[in-house]
Amino acid sequence: MNRRHLMASLLAAYAAAATRATKANALATSPAASHSHSDHSKYHEIKHETIVLVAYPMMTALDLLGPQHMLASMMGAKVLIAAQTPEPITSDTGLKIVPDVDFTHCPREIDLFLVPGGLAGTTAAMKDPRTIAFVRELAAHSKYITSVWTGSLILGTAGLLKGYKATSHWIASHMLPYFGATPVAQRVVVDRNRITGAGVTAGMDLALTVVNMLRGEDYTRMVTLLAEYDPAPPIHAGSPDTAGPQTTGILRDMFSDWLADTEAFAKGNGHG
């Protein structure tokens, strides 16, 4: 892939996004983007992955939206947010997102889907037969099956991690064996076509791992640079080791009710 191709491809992704946005809202006039779109169309190197991000009430939105940003930067890829109903989904931080498609109308012949995590909302999704059935249907056809944070518990409930290595948030990884999965303490775990990520912000590392698999290193370098993904946490406390035992203990205590409820369900509905 030469420089001209790369340039045209990423440019087109932004032009396409600009066009979608322009249709949706009159303020979004973008003569530069639409001009470039037609100018460079003959250089496009297009792939047409269909990617489904599964949304559910009280999910942790950043699990889904970090990946949405990175994956939607792939020119030609269609990234859809699917939810049980067409109404806006409210996340566990109060964010309201409009789904692109409901479960019924969501395409099944897809390249990748991603299941985000959460706390009470995730447990509710694990217990919801329609969500689990939908995830199983996607898995029957999807080339890749992915999750972020406690989304791996939903994949597990659907029987999709049996015999696979997987990860989750450090607070929940010990539940993976109930689903027949082997927990690996890594930020992103790739085992055949299952790709699982650790907590929340790991979604961005997972998505860039996916971009690398689907589009290669040059493309990933451009997406990474454009997002200026050169993280510098002001306080290094993103893992139990760096946060220390006090902070880690507080979180464990804080979520003990949730853990007990979720673990009871996992034990009774596992695939171990």
Add this chain to the structure above:
Amino acid sequence: MNRRHLMASLLAAYAAAATRATKANALATSPAASHSHSDHSKYHEIKHETIVLVAYPMMTALDLLGPQHMLASMMGAKVLIAAQTPEPITSDTGLKIVPDVDFTHCPREIDLFLVPGGLAGTTAAMKDPRTIAFVRELAAHSKYITSVWTGSLILGTAGLLKGYKATSHWIASHMLPYFGATPVAQRVVVDRNRITGAGVTAGMDLALTVVNMLRGEDYTRMVTLLAEYDPAPPIHAGSPDTAGPQTTGILRDMFSDWLADTEAFAKGNGHG
């Protein structure tokens, strides 16, 4: 702040989010969260910051949503997404977000506001008198004035960076002097009550810097650990230095039309 306080505070933030989400959607039943909420209410150490995230069409959503996640984890803080009209905002990656409040009904007596960046959408916002007037009104009362990516160009257009050190995405930082600002090549720049972040993913580092200023180190450590913010980019290319001259050059070429358009506006409407 002792362990009990910390625990109760963060727990309450999640319980509050759970309650909001439950009201919005019947699937989101969370007996654990609401139980804990009442259980621990007597231990709450509450602050009541009001935070406004300014949304506009074709913004880069992750600029806003990374911070939304981190800031909404502060117990008692009210985090509002404000847009010109109540309709969903479509981002430059096609994400549709429902605003919490429109410009007219948005509170002005606030603690902090954040302006996200983008490309053509940001330039359109710079040229939109109503957006600039709204940002100036917020600035008149807000304790902190913040931006991510090219959001600093909007702050600059509103005359809010004159005499301040500031940052932006590496592709746009050279425009800051048109607004009387001194560019600093740092991920997060704090100059008195102006806090500006570099590109897109820098919003998370900026938000955690803000959490640290508003709630202190213990709180920041908990928010960081809960989000498992221990980033591990699969390819280190988040800065022009690590991405190398070829990738950097491609992006500069790709956005040359946007740069020319935006720079022409900045020159003619600056405060330098």
